[in-house]
Amino acid sequence: MKQDRILLAHGGGGSLTHELIERLFAPAFGMKELEDSAVVEFAGQRLAFTTDSYVVKPYFFPGGDIGKLAVCGTVNDLAMQGAQPLWLSLGMILEEGLPIADLERIVASIKAAAADVGVKIVTGDTKVVERGKCEGLYINTAGIGRVIADVSSTRVRPGDAVIVNGNLGEHGVAVLSRREGIAFQTSVISDCAPLWSLVQSALISGAEIHAMRDPTRGGLAVTVCDIAAASGVGIRLQESALPIGAEVRGACDLLGLDPLTIANEGKVVMVCRGADAGRVLDAMRGHPLGRDARVIGEVTEKPKGMAMLRTAIGGERIIDVPTGEDLPRIC
Amino acid sequence: MKQDRILLAHGGGGSLTHELIERLFAPAFGMKELEDSAVVEFAGQRLAFTTDSYVVKPYFFPGGDIGKLAVCGTVNDLAMQGAQPLWLSLGMILEEGLPIADLERIVASIKAAAADVGVKIVTGDTKVVERGKCEGLYINTAGIGRVIADVSSTRVRPGDAVIVNGNLGEHGVAVLSRREGIAFQTSVISDCAPLWSLVQSALISGAEIHAMRDPTRGGLAVTVCDIAAASGVGIRLQESALPIGAEVRGACDLLGLDPLTIANEGKVVMVCRGADAGRVLDAMRGHPLGRDARVIGEVTEKPKGMAMLRTAIGGERIIDVPTGEDLPRIC
Numbered sequence: 001m002k003q004d005r006i007l008l009a010h011g012g013g014g015s016l017t018h019e020l021i022e023r024l025f026a027p028a029f030g031m032k033e034l035e036d037s038a039v040v041e042f043a044g045q046r047l048a049f050t051t052d053s054y055v056v057k058p059y060f061f062p063g064g065d066i067g068k069l070a071v072c073g074t075v076n077d078l079a080m081q082g083a084q085p086l087w088l089s090l091g092m093i094l095e096e097g098l099p100i101a102d103l104e105r106i107v108a109s110i111k112a113a114a115a116d117v118g119v120k121i122v123t124g125d126t127k128v129v130e131r132g133k134c135e136g137l138y139i140n141t142a143g144i145g146r147v148i149a150d151v152s153s154t155r156v157r158p159g160d161a162v163i164v165n166g167n168l169g170e171h172g173v174a175v176l177s178r179r180e181g182i183a184f185q186t187s188v189i190s191d192c193a194p195l196w197s198l199v200q201s202a203l204i205s206g207a208e209i210h211a212m213r214d215p216t217r218g219g220l221a222v223t224v225c226d227i228a229a230a231s232g233v234g235i236r237l238q239e240s241a242l243p244i245g246a247e248v249r250g251a252c253d254l255l256g257l258d259p260l261t262i263a264n265e266g267k268v269v270m271v272c273r274g275a276d277a278g279r280v281l282d283a284m285r286g287h288p289l290g291r292d293a294r295v296i297g298e299v300t301e302k303p304k305g306m307a308m309l310r311t312a313i314g315g316e317r318i319i320d321v322p323t324g325e326d327l328p329r330i331c
Numbered sequence: 332m333k334q335d336r337i338l339l340a341h342g343g344g345g346s347l348t349h350e351l352i353e354r355l356f357a358p359a360f361g362m363k364e365l366e367d368s369a370v371v372e373f374a375g376q377r378l379a380f381t382t383d384s385y386v387v388k389p390y391f392f393p394g395g396d397i398g399k400l401a402v403c404g405t406v407n408d409l410a411m412q413g414a415q416p417l418w419l420s421l422g423m424i425l426e427e428g429l430p431i432a433d434l435e436r437i438v439a440s441i442k443a444a445a446a447d448v449g450v451k452i453v454t455g456d457t458k459v460v461e462r463g464k465c466e467g468l469y470i471n472t473a474g475i476g477r478v479i480a481d482v483s484s485t486r487v488r489p490g491d492a493v494i495v496n497g498n499l500g501e502h503g504v505a506v507l508s509r510r511e512g513i514a515f516q517t518s519v520i521s522d523c524a525p526l527w528s529l530v531q532s533a534l535i536s537g538a539e540i541h542a543m544r545d546p547t548r549g550g551l552a553v554t555v556c557d558i559a560a561a562s563g564v565g566i567r568l569q570e571s572a573l574p575i576g577a578e579v580r581g582a583c584d585l586l587g588l589d590p591l592t593i594a595n596e597g598k599v600v601m602v603c604r605g606a607d608a609g610r611v612l613d614a615m616r617g618h619p620l621g622r623d624a625r626v627i628g629e630v631t632e633k634p635k636g637m638a639m640l641r642t643a644i645g646g647e648r649i650i651d652v653p654t655g656e657d658l659p660r661i662c
Contacts, residue, residue, distance in 0.1 A: 002550065005428050006429040006430075008459050024434065024435065024438055025455055030451075031452075031453070038418070038454040040417075040418055047475075049418060049453060051454055051455065051456050052472055091473070093534045094337045096336075096337060096339050099336055100335050100336060104355065114360075120361075121360040122369035123380055124362070124383055126348065127385075128339050128343075129465075130339065134465055138465075138469065139475075140422045144371075144373075144475065199646070207651065
């Protein structure tokens, strides 16, 4: 490790997060890939298992709260592995002084989100820490799902199409708009949503889907860089095709952020056989969360392991994995 | 809820923790019992699923650290359900400024503890929060196991024997001895240990084991009160039979704590058919973690749902569930 202390950037989802995983966690635990979930075999069937901690600040934000996020985020990690979400665990770390009314509202939100996706919260744990030692509450959810499709960031091939189901950057901008010290006026609300039913409709459409990732921490930039690296292919995104709303663009300009690096919590980047793109788009557009689905790029042979952006004026630039220093903590 | 804000006692493992679960979480998520793990059916087999967050302060303590604790605690929750631990998830919340060397030591400790019990860490997540917003690091582990025995706090019957595998109160006292502000001299080290192989040897001994619980937060007091309430029986502990070391007794006197309420992290309270107590003791004593196993009490018909302590001088007192206010945070 280059640093001798943990930096905020180690949690940003960029290259410093990758370094932490690759140099510390992966060697210790023998993890090979940076997939969203592990797949193990139990009683002869494939089971997906994943975990995420949620430390979003503030814990209520436009379009959701930390409870909804904690359900959607983990359910989506299972969905990205082609797994039907079945059960969640719920670990809460509460700050002394947290208003019970806030906790009740968050629990109601967890209940609603779980019911929405048909997943059951079956086990839980609560700890309380002294005032000031967390920010209201931190939540961990782990999830178990049943794998019904073979998808992996390593299965992407030249000729594949890159599809996203709608507008980018809305979760990150919505959270930032309420952040102490930088609050600004916007009507952007978080896209936080459970993606399983959308993903399922694409999976059963008959299309050959190779990989799925939800562009959360580090945004679309990290997602396409990860897939390009895992499959040893080039990914070329068309800037003109990227669905980014005017308000998100404006907020990014204001804050000096690249919309490609802003987190989403209700988006899936799906990579399928090029010839099947229409089938995936049809399936997605028939679902409320996929009405704005579109092809945003293609997979090429070269440059191997890299993602490029074809700009609106005809140029091309490399999409870099951000270090994480410029990525706000939004999940 | 009687309070309108979260108190430290809500996390103490006593009656306020119970209130939080019974009034808020259980109604929202339809949880029926306060078992350590959920049991669900996957592919026709019973799977146990559990979660725990660890916020122990300080994160290094005599006999272990937060990493070892995070593996043992979750593995033990699975074991208490009669489940062989198979896989763990690892969610880390790191504080900005945490020395990487400390993190490396904790990761090594997680790795060693997992290898010791034969469980695999298959998925993980890392978040970083601003300096001061956690205490070095908080860890969540969720675990999956294969259920091989039918045990439940509701299956205890009059005539059963109550057994524990060794000295009580050592984890809590070891952690407190290093706590800022109240540090004191002691050679007590935490009993933190993975209990699965000990439990397994008792399970395969042929003894009829009805219930198992690890007396962590709230100690033996909460454990026996919970079991008595769940099974609608009386539990009578013999004070003279309780294995409590002189140093733990001394520390409890010093701090005004009841050793029955102090947390353990390497102890199991096993309730078996009275006639099978010898068989369980034999199995336990053949294992390094069970050499000091002994019968500490019996199950009676009355008083229904209550636990009593027969004191050394021949009296009897009710064992109360502490509210949690006097319980130090030690896990």
